[in-house]
């Protein structure tokens with residue numbers, strides 16, 4: 001029998017797809033076999049508004065406990081769902097190259113954000129998306145929605161009904177004109193044909209870490225030398241520098257993934273450039289700031305995020321975003 005490693009995942013279609021993608025790549029790189037372990041997490045059980053859940057790692061906590069308990073060797077998370085504080089005993093062993101970072105509009109009749117009629121109903125559970133939408137178009141009605149990606153798509157008139165085989169067809173039940181979802185999740189699920197517009201970051205800055213996966217092991221390693229080597233190979237330095245800058249900004253603002261904060265870093269030549277936004281939840285105030293630093297190591301990337309956050313706090317960002 002050949003050696004195998006155990007990867008833990010949540011049960012949603014997005015989680016299992018992402019985990020499958022990462023595990024297959026690591027199996028290729030390491031020459032090991034994969035066993036997948038399904039873990040039910042609080043975020044999958046609890047219902048209610050995402051905003052009121054507090055957003056501090058409800059999706060990740062059970063999976064992390066399983067990893068700490070030795071129930072699996074590796075956990076795959078959406079990085080943007082992870083709290084910024086790293087738990088004792090666990091380490092993000094690899095952050096692979098990022099998917100599309102943008103938010104995506106999925107609307108009826110292929111309408112763009114500018115084409116949606118006055119008063120259109122847009123579904124999102126994210127205060128960050130709601131605030132930036134309201135700031136862009138005051139007439140839109142924002143509807144707080146929850147559920148996994150296919151469920152949310154199914155709320156749009158004429159779009160995205162989930163069939164028993166998991167495929168998505170046209171629904172007649174929809175009550176919304178559009179929803180906003182992460183392009184990365186849509187693409188990973190093979191649902192990108194439902195995207196009617198990729199929202200430019202000048203209109204909608206994504207969540208810190210959006211589009212990136214975090215592959216987590218115990219600090220001592222996965223227990224498989226070949227897997228640890230594969231993880232080191234799978235790590236993408238530019239993605240790591242970007243997300244460290246974004247998450248450091250979020251941490252310094254003392255905000256979580258449910259806060260109305262957007263951040264997106266990019267590598268431009270020899271510079272790491274960070275754009276950030278702090279919004280009043282009703283979209284009445286939007287503070288956008290940028291900073292850049294020479295491309296360096298993870299410590300330098302974190303400093304860039306922290307210093308931009310400090311500058312934004314000095315300008316009242318915490319008050320704007322309802323954090324103070």
Ligand SMILES: NCc1[nH]cc(CCC(=O)O)c1CC(=O)O
Pocket residue numbers: 078079080081149180181182183184185186209210211212213
């Ligand atoms: N909060 C849920 C969640 N976590 C990660 C993704 C998508 C993938 C990603 O952003 O990396 C989503 C769905 C969404 O925001 O549309």
